[in-house]
Amino acid sequence: MHNRLAILRAERGVSRAELAGAVGVNPQTIGFIERGDYGPSLEVALRICDFFSLPVEAVFALTPLTPMSTQLYGTEPGDSR
Amino acid sequence: MNKPPTTAERVLELRTEMDARIQAQRHAPLPRWLAHRSTRRAIAAGPPLTVLACGLLTATRPDDAVGTALLGATAALALASLLLLRRASRLLDTAPDRLLDEREIGERNAAHRRAHALTIGLFALLMIVAVADALMTRSGGAALIPGDNWIQVMVTAMLVAGMIPAAVMAWRWTDLTDEDLG
Numbered sequence: 001m002h003n004r005l006a007i008l009r010a011e012r013g014v015s016r017a018e019l020a021g022a023v024g025v026n027p028q029t030i031g032f033i034e035r036g037d038y039g040p041s042l043e044v045a046l047r048i049c050d051f052f053s054l055p056v057e058a059v060f061a062l063t064p065l066t067p068m069s070t071q072l073y074g075t076e077p078g079d080s081r
Numbered sequence: 082m083n084k085p086p087t088t089a090e091r092v093l094e095l096r097t098e099m100d101a102r103i104q105a106q107r108h109a110p111l112p113r114w115l116a117h118r119s120t121r122r123a124i125a126a127g128p129p130l131t132v133l134a135c136g137l138l139t140a141t142r143p144d145d146a147v148g149t150a151l152l153g154a155t156a157a158l159a160l161a162s163l164l165l166l167r168r169a170s171r172l173l174d175t176a177p178d179r180l181l182d183e184r185e186i187g188e189r190n191a192a193h194r195r196a197h198a199l200t201i202g203l204f205a206l207l208m209i210v211a212v213a214d215a216l217m218t219r220s221g222g223a224a225l226i227p228g229d230n231w232i233q234v235m236v237t238a239m240l241v242a243g244m245i246p247a248a249v250m251a252w253r254w255t256d257l258t259d260e261d262l263g
Contacts, residue, residue, distance in 0.1 A: 024182065025182035025183070025184070026181075026182050026184075026185065029182050029183075029184045029185070032184060032255075037255060038184050040183070040184075041183050044183065
């Protein structure tokens, strides 16, 4: 499973421990989810999405996620304007 | 005047204290040398095999003071190794469910399944040794395990079986990042 947890955490300045505490898992588990080593249960995934106030499809996907900059501005890596 | 706590309150208090102590141990930073898979796998495989070898070697010796001392040393090695293995797997095999999250419970259950199969394999091996020992004795040859030394074999088997779940957990753990090391 692919996800945007690391970028969302960085963007909002949330530590692993803070996110872990909010969703009820251990901080190492957040690391496992970010690296794609563990697919969380639906309950934990929904809690994470609730924490970031985002829909599930914005955080988790079965296929690689489009970079957020591409989604926002339509640019690809290497594009120059 | 304060009423003395009831038994239920005291039990709850003790459980909370114990949980806090276990959590503190689980979240204590791991030494860097334990973070690498190769080191953890060496720790997971080496000590149980060493304990098994030492125990079987002791059992094949005559039942004397040296044998008893060897068995004591084997038990001490098993205990020290078990503590190290539990440290390497952050007490995953001993922490109660209420302190583990879904990933850790899943990992522990998967490790216990593997450990169960390994324990069955260990006892199957000992069964083969027992049959071979009986056949050799009946055919007039020397016994593989002399006298009452099957007790030492069983003690060794129990020590190794006790180490297997923590060893499997340490073996299966993926490499930890700096953030994981906490």
